[in-house]
Amino acid sequence: MLAAMTHASTPDLLVLHAVRVTGIADGAAVSRRAGIDRDTVDELLPDFEAYGWVTHVEFAGTGGWTLTERGRAEDTRKLAGELAESGARATVEQAHKAFEVLNGRLVQACTDWQLRPAEGARLASNDHSDPEWDARVLGELTLIGGELRALVDDLTGALARFGGYDERFSAALGRARGGEGQWVAGVGIASCHAVWMELHEDLLSTLGLARGAEA
Incomplete structure (x- = not known):
């Protein structure tokens, strides 16, 4: 059953939640993920830091914003409301x-x-020398992407902020099909797996469920 009208989230929820689902992100990444202009993001994040909701961290030459426990609780409260x-x-x-x-x-x-x-090697790495094996995997991901599109369409009929997951998944898959294999499950990029994990976190947090509670 779909909600009567698509609900548009407030900028503060979009920005705070973008930090949550990405784990750690700089202002530009938060802006892209939230769909909020950079100036607004740069105004909100220092306020969130003052409230104790986010903190800025540096690691191995890179840095970004990440949620604190207080911020996670606030995001959960906003999502429930x-x-x-x-x-x-x-x-x-x-x-x-x-x-x-x-x-x-x-x-x-x-x-x-x-x-x-x-x-004799059940856990042998895929060296991508078998084109039929890789084509089967990419074909399965294509089928999953089609079902993801329908799932996201239903979600955005109720909450607009769920839009874009299918497009980002499709974009990553397109790059993998073009020979950039890291876009299937690579870390540190918006790979198919990374986009999928963000959606998983988004669904769980929206429903107030802990990761691993489904089963």
């Missing part, structure tokens, strides 16, 4: 159930991209 106000709980719960079904397939596809069992 938005979910009640929008009447979108049933839609998000239905999408979460559909996501769980797809999740096993996505995890297996990413595993198959990284590993190709051989005789």
Whole structure:
């Protein structure tokens, strides 16, 4: 059951939640992820830091904003209020159930991209020398992407902030098909796996569920 009208989230929720789902991000990345102009992001993040919701960290020559425990609690409070106000709980719960079904397939596809069992070496790395193996994995990811599109369409019918996951997944898959294999499950880029993990965190946090609680 879809909400009667798509709900638009407030800028402060979008920015705070963008920090949560990305884990750590600089202002530019938060702006892109939240769909909020950079000036607004640069005004909000120092305020959030003053409230104790975010902190800026530096690691191995890179830095970014990350959520504190107080910030996580505040984001959870804002999400719960938005979910009640929008009447979108049933839609998000239905999408979460559909996501769980797809999740096993996505995890297996990413595993198959990284590993190709051989005789006597069940955990042998995939050296991508078998084009049929890789084509099968990419084909499965393409099917998953199509189902993801339908799932995101349902979600955005209720909460506009869920838009874009399918497009980002498709963009990463396109790069992988073009020969950039790291875009399937690479770390530090918006790979298929990274986008999928962000959506997982988004669904769980929106419903107030702890990771690992589904099963």
